[in-house]
Amino acid sequence: MKIEAHSPPPPGVQRGWLKQQRRVRTWPLMAPAVGLLLVWMIVPLVLTLWYSFQGYNLLSPPQGFVGLDNYVYLLTDPGLPQVVWNTLAIVVLALSTTIGFGILFAVLYDQPFLGRGVARLLVIAPFFVMPTVSALVWKNLLMHPVYGLFAWVSRSFGIAPIDWFADHPMMAIVIIISWEWIPFVTLILLTSLQSLDRDQVEAARMDGAGPFATFFFITLPHLGRPIAVVVMLETIFFLSVYAEILVTTVGGPGLETTNIPFYIYSRALLAYDVGGASAGGIFAIVIANIVAFFFVRSIARQL
Amino acid sequence: MRPSTRWLIVRTILGWLVALVMAFPVFWMALAAFKTELDAIASPPLLFFTPTLENFAEMNERVDYIAHAWNSIAVAFFSTAVAILVAAPAAYSMAFHPTRRTKDILLWMLSTKFMPAVGVLVPIYLILIWAGLLDTRTGLIIITLMANLPLIIWMLYSYFKEVPGEILEASRMDGAKPLQQLVHLLIPMAAPGVASTALLAIILSWNESFWCINVTAVNSGTLALAIASFSNPEGFFWAKLSAASLASIAPIMVFGWLTQRQLVRGLTFGAVK
């Protein structure tokens, strides 16, 4: 498409034209996405809210409206503070691990080297595996203190194997989750590095900037927005970690690895208490909103 | 040795080390797929063993692999395609014509994912019953689409923001409508980003197991359901599970390899200047 010169219209007309343009343009473009998500948000939310005020157990005849009963029962659970703490701990630990390694790997894979294409696919491989299967592979084939691979390795060195799920359950879960999600971060950041202005890098190099300076002053700022995106997306996923816990520690020992989704599952869904599960769901939304609020302050600027 | 060659060697070694460490558990699982159950949990772990195809044979006996794979492909493809069709215009609009509300809208879209699936299972199940969508591909496509839409919008937004606005502005001056700009200019320029987004969305949809297990039965189960049928608290299953998992990963690995080729450097934006 060739660029042709236009004489700009008179100022007043131009502003009006632009405003009209904006109004006409964005609404139909946004409408499908906004519309779909609106429905997807409102319908389940309304239903869940409604159920949270009902005494509805799947196995018993419905009890009808019970007011705040479900919420009181939820909030007076002595284990709740630990559950919330666990949820946040998982998010923070997994975020820092995945983003830290993700950045390093993305930078490493940005520059070509021998066989980079294959190596890149291998680095992303963990994300292809289903979370349940990942957790089972780590639990039984790798981390098991009797017939797992790690145990065999440490025994060969004469060290007693670590009993991961008894002594370090939270760390074990974070390791599994991080391993699954580092590829996600790596891929997003690596793709974003594609649009890094190489001329700028070349100019900096000619000015005498070493690799670290280039990294901190050019690469990292360029990655600011994708990192913000990754943080927000991963936070959502990590807040709702469920499959890995179900299959390895089952929330234990004690409540050590019980997070909010697992708590909802084991207290409410297992007891078929839809009212309780709904109250739990609303509670999870509140916590997520609080977390998002904190992130928004620091990260929204980057978007 | 020139410093750049030294760097190349260091990067090659590091790059491969990282790749092998990250891929090792997958490799170990792939190995287990060809072992007998006893071999799979043998201690010390076996690197060399007599391989067998019995796990794959058993898997095919128990679940109809083709039917499940077809459902997986259909659900992943349609939900991602529709999502991108819906998300791209929205992301374009937010990236190049932002308003004061754009950031709020972005955050609101993400907030639709705040509710954990376990909390909303029964209400959704009831809706599906009412709509007659239980155990249908359509039902699963809709759910997957909605679940992934915020993700896709955010990612496309992020990649679109990296495309310099001048080129689009220039074409607008030439009279190009937004959709034309989007399709003919933006998407080709942001091709690596769109490809990555599509890949990640397809993987998430492929591996989506909670909804799949809970709203499908015998007609629309995906490979995630087939895999779930191998995890068992009463009897050895790790070799069979590994085999089922490997059979499930294979198609998307191939797809991933193909889209990876998109990650070669696109048009350099220095040319704009």
Place this chain on the structure above:
Amino acid sequence: MTLKTLLSAAAFLAVAGSASAQTTLTVATVNNPDMVVMQKYSSKFEEKTGIKLKWLVLEENVLRQRVTTDISTKGGQFDVVTIGMYETPIWGKAGWLVPFDDTPDTYNIKDVLPSVRDGLSYEGKLYSLPFYAESTMTFYRTDLFKKAGLTMPDKPSWDQIAEFAAKLDDKANGTYGLCIRGQPGWGENMAIVGLMGNAWGGQLFDMKWKPGYNSDAWKEAVKFYVDVGNKYGPPGMVGNGFNENLALFSSGHCGMWIDATVAAGFLYDPKRSQVSDKVGFAQAPVEKWNKGNGWLWAWALGIPTSSQKSKEAKEFIEWATSPDYIKMIGESEGWVTAPPGTRQSTYDNPAYQKAAPFAKPTLDAITAADPINGTKDPKPYAGITFATIPEMQAIGNFTGQQVAAALTGKATVEQALDQAAANAERTLKQAGYYK
């Protein structure tokens, strides 16, 4: 006519012909080995009756949740469901299952073991037909016992088990004295700990529904469990369920293992066990109380009342749980893999007795298991290691987590059991048991 047209015409006719009179049943089942075999042989049923079957196969906890969600919201997805002794009485009471009060004489309902029949009934009506049943047994290594000069009595006590474990424990050589479940769960570690609670004279709930978890009996039992588990159990015990222990025992790492009777078939099979010629079988241990030492669990097939095809479903279920089916599996797959625990005729069969030396101990365990009268003090619930109340899963899972904490030293036994009791009380209060 071209060949292509002919072929398509033939195909069309074939499809059209078969589409006319075909009922399809949707079957939901667990992926235990016996069910996998049933799925394999179901083609014989399809040939015989022309009824087609479609299968949903899942792990038991997931299946239970899936089927409960569907049956309670009247989703109508399934015609045949695989349920156990936990759900059958609850769902029978709720009116969600079709009763089986009209089985034909050829089915020989009296042949089904009485305790199994009782466990699947509500108010005298049978709501599902048992596919296989299990209780608890002690498995031990005959060679290690001989080497240490020990003899396993037919019905040992837990104290004796502890003594044996001490003598058999040889960590340096990778042999652990006693392997038992440690994974948290109402059907996992709480299955074995529940038995121990009974064996020390305790119960899950007293007549006023007050939880028995923090009673003296339970405190002693769990102290014993934690003690023996830490001294003679394998590392990683807290992550070991049935499968992990099966893996350990069959690869020679355990001196003894106390778990489900169905393990016997695995352990005895040289293709699946490295110790198949060195396994001995005894009853589950007792202690201060000599009943309730073995649980009773059956997997059974039932029909949701929402199904439109209950007649065909009944046909299928009666086929799969009939003596003929058992005979067919016994003869084609080997008697060791015949579905155990449901019928007296299986155990009277000399071929079965010959192929399965664990047959008699299994039968004894199942017939001795009594869901109604197993504890020292009277109780308001049916069930041995679980109560057939809807709240049991959540309560049992929480208690299981607490016991796991005690096992790994994260809490004392007192703290763990007090927490478990407090949580159980809170749950029952919310559910209206204390009116």
